[in-house]
Amino acid sequence: MILRLILIANFFFFTSSYSQSEVFELRVYDMQFGTSTDVLHDFFEDALIPALNRQGIENVGAFEESGEALPKKIYLLIPYKNMQAYLDVADRLEDDDQFKSAAEAYRNTPPDKIPFERYESRFIRSSWGFPNLVKPADDLDQFELRIYESYNEDALRRKLKMFNEDEFEIFEDAGLRTVFFGKNISGDQMPSLTYMLAFKNREKHQEAWAKFGQHPDWQRISNLKEYTNTVSNITRVFLKSLPYSQL
Structure with a gap:
C-alpha cells in the first residue's frame, strides 16, 4: 500500500512538472536586400503581437542581428503553454477582426514589395x-x-x-x-x-x-x-x- 502511494505521488509530481513546460516558436525571417522592412515591423508591432497578447501570450520577443550581417534576419520568439495552445492561437487569429484590420496593409502588400523571402519556424520544448x-x-x-x-x-x-x-x-x-x-x-x-x-x-x-x-x-x-x-x-x-x- 505504501509503495503504491509513493508511485502515485511520483506520477503526479512527474505530470505536474511536465505540464509546467512551455513550447517556444522561433521564427527566423530572411530579409530581401534593398527592400523597406517597415510593413513587417508595423505588422508585428500593431497587429500580431497585440493579437497574441489578447490571447494571453505574453513576453513576445522581436530581435535583429547585431552588426551589419547580410542578408538581414529578423527573429520572433513566441512562448506558448503547449503545442495545443499554438494550434488554438492560430485558429483564433483567423476569427480576430481587430487583428485582420490591423494586418490589412501587410496582407495587401504586393509580392514585389514584401520585405522577406521566407521565414522558418522552429519549435522548442522547454x-x-x-x-x-x-x-x-x-x-x-x-x-x-x-x-x-x-x-x-x-x-x-x-x-x-x-x-x-x-x-x-x-x-x-x-x-x-x-x-x-x-x-x-x-x-x-x-x-x-x-x-x-x-x-x-x-x-x-x-x-x-x-x-x-x-x-x-x-x-x-x-x-x-x-x-x-x-x-x-x-x-x-x-x-x-x-x-x-x-x-
Whole structure:
C-alpha cells in the first residue's frame, strides 16, 4: 500500500512538472536586400503581437542581428503553454477582426514589395531544469542565441541531462542569464537544443563566459565520460531587441 502511494505521488509530481513546460516558436525571417522592412515591423508591432497578447501570450520577443550581417534576419520568439495552445492561437487569429484590420496593409502588400523571402519556424520544448521563459531585466537588451547540435538522439539526451542537472546552476553562479532553454522538436539542425542568454554589454558577457569555463563544477562534469561527444556543432548568433520587443 505504501509503495503504491509513493508511485502515485511520483506520477503526479512527474505530470505536474511536465505540464509546467512551455513550447517556444522561433521564427527566423530572411530579409530581401534593398527592400523597406517597415510593413513587417508595423505588422508585428500593431497587429500580431497585440493579437497574441489578447490571447494571453505574453513576453513576445522581436530581435535583429547585431552588426551589419547580410542578408538581414529578423527573429520572433513566441512562448506558448503547449503545442495545443499554438494550434488554438492560430485558429483564433483567423476569427480576430481587430487583428485582420490591423494586418490589412501587410496582407495587401504586393509580392514585389514584401520585405522577406521566407521565414522558418522552429519549435522548442522547454525542459524540467528550466521550464519557463524568464523575462530579463530592462537593461539586459542584448542577447546570445545558441544552438547545440548532437550527432544522434542519445548524445542530445545526455547533453540535456548535463544542463538539467548541473549547467543551469553554473550559469547562474557565473552571471550568465538564461531567457529560455529547450529541446528542438522541429526545424533544421536536428537533433539539437536551443537557448538564449541576455546581457548588458559584450565585455561583461565574455567575462561571465570565462567564469563559467573556470567554474569547478564545469571542470568536473565536462570530464565525465557520460558527457563526452554530446555536442557536434554550435551555432551562435548575437541579437539586439527591436523597439517593440517585449523581451
